[in-house]
Amino acid sequence: MAKLPGIDGRASTDLPVLNPLPRHFAASAVHKCGPDWYRLELRPWHGWLLLAAFVMVAAVAEAQSSAPLDRSPLATLYRWIPFIVWQNGNGFVLNLTISFFAMAIGTVLGAILGLLRVSLYMPVRGGSWFVTQFFRNSPWLVLLFCIMLLMPYEMSIGGKLVRIPDWMKAVIGFSLPIMANIAEIVRGAVQSIPTGQWESAESLAFSRRQTMWMIIFPQCIKRMIPPWMNWYAILTMSTPVASVLGVEESVYLAAQAMVAEDSRPELLGPFYGFLLVIFFLYCYPIAKWTMHLERKFEVNG
């Protein structure tokens, strides 16, 4: 059986020059710490394609259903859209709310965790590494289960009993893996600053804290924005997972709507298709903007 190079045999080449990697595969650790989604070449026609697919599926469902016109799948969907998208602040709006809060909390915690990772003290570095690895390697659904089942639904804060709604627990559940991934981005960005910067700061007698805050971190921020925005997109697309645990966001409400319509099978296509479309339409501008920012920062260096 042929040996697999690098596994049970020596790596078989000692190669000459390759083209420089496309930027997002380059040695920069910044790009190694998030999924390499950067080359999103979204064009408007992709959105139209998706819309067309959705319409096609719906049309097929329509053709199949023998119900009178006002109960046709598309009409039904149209009736339920307001419910699915913004019922009482739930629905798709809740997806976005969860994503904003989780991103905000995760970013702050992640920045702290990331800076701890480059601390001079070994136990701090090690502890931060462990926390980062733990939350990066846990499936998000398992984390969500854990937080939602194990957190009390009521907590006494300052003597008063405060009820913690489900969606808030979901926010906490999502902010943990985001924290870990942002920490990796921060660590990567700090480590990608050339050592010359550290040395010249040291030669000018800046303390380590001054160096970090005044010289290193400001240079990092630009580098961190595209991967940060990418994680926001990933987060938004993971929020439907909260529906498994009863949070009343868009997928949950869509399922409820279908049940209310007697669970007719021809509704499945249009309803789920609609959900796919709204998520696509939300993530598309974000991806486009991320690409634009990436190009802009690349040029200015």
Add this chain to the structure above:
Amino acid sequence: MEAIIEWARTLYDETGINLVFIYESYERKRFAEGFLNTVELASICMFFSVVIGIVGAWAQGSRLWIVRNVVQGYIQVFRNTPPLIQILFFYFALGKGLERLGLIPTYDAGGWQQPVINNFGWAVISLSMVAGSFNVEIFRAGIDAVPTTTREAASALGYTRLKSYIHIVFPLAFRVCLPALNNNLVNLVKTTTYAYVIAVPEMLYTANQMWSDNVNVPEMMGSLFVVYVGLIGILVYMMHKWERNMRIPGFGQ
């Protein structure tokens, strides 16, 4: 083995920490099955997603406009929609829809007709397609990293397009892709948990059933974390080792 079982039993007797999946043989079997299902699901998806990635990257270099754009469309759709909804769509909308249209053959599973593609199958299809869409981008970037001059040199030496792809382009491209590919495969293992929503008996689903039966949520949660983080940790470590081995001297870092 016996010693561990005894230890788990005494642990329960003394402290109330209920690791029932260790000391009871029925639960042990269930947990093991869940674990194996997860591993099976992840492995099959890994394989198919890599295949899709290779085929897709190859197709993206095609001369036909329609082929290129179909692949591009596929990538964009799968990368910008939530994986959970994709699984639901595949199983409920597509799967059940195709079944009703009679397009999915069934086989006799002892009295009732079982469709050939059951929920496990649809989970494989859905997850492979998502991971595959990322892999197409990754492999394409790897292929693009091989300079045209190298390819020209290959054809000047008489390699056909296919042969040069196999012997020259692919080995070079592969080393470039490896870090991103590993990242993607690790993500794949994490997304196997989404199969929970279509009742695939993978580890999370099994654990859920177990804690409903035995009312030991914290213990099951903890064990789940240990197993997942451990499994993924081992995978990350192996991938890292592999990357090290394949590293091209003097390139990249």
Add this chain to the structure above:
Amino acid sequence: MVSLKDVHKSFGNLKVLNGITFDVMKGEVVCVIGPSGSGKSTLIRCINALNPIDKGSIKVEGMEVHAPKVDKLQLRRKVGMVFQQYNLFPHKTAIQNVMMAPIHVLKQDKVEVEARARRLIKKVHLEGKEDSYPGELSGGQQQRVAIARSLAMNPEVMLFDEVTAALDPETVKEVLLTIRELAEDGMTCILVTHEMGFARELANHIYFTDRGVIVEHGPPKTFFTEAKDARTKEFLSQIL
């Protein structure tokens, strides 16, 4: 002023400095030359405590650089360093680069520091470029801003680590001119350099290192013409 006694340093198994001993007097200009890998850069970085040493002692104005409890702030106020890669802070303008350290490290008054910074930028012949970012300046200009930045701390000794190696020949001249003016003003300078002409003209003393030891040294007059050691002769014959 600066005295090194029997300094040893290894990186893992590689012995880079193998017993270096010399003294630099106040106001002297000292050039360290030698082939690559001879330990010149490491030597200079050890003087500034950027690299720790394994054995021996380095004293700057009586202060032991590698003492366990050395006050690095005090040390760095006495010793200024300019690097081959300039290492300016890219997110600050030239004048901000020069002003940053005195304001934040020495906690001096902003108005005073700004006036001094402008004087220094004028001194390195870069008036008009105060508000440019490093990305907008040429290599030579950046290097001169780096020199001004180190001078802002009022050091007693300036270390130059192959500062012209990354520049093209025309810009090398501007930088050397600046260093010369500095030396003529009485600053103690230790340079690691390949610029033999400069060394010959300006140095008070030249040290030739090879493989971690000082092979030969002397004032430029005798060094270039009456080299005794075979290695020195070989090195000089290759470059002159």
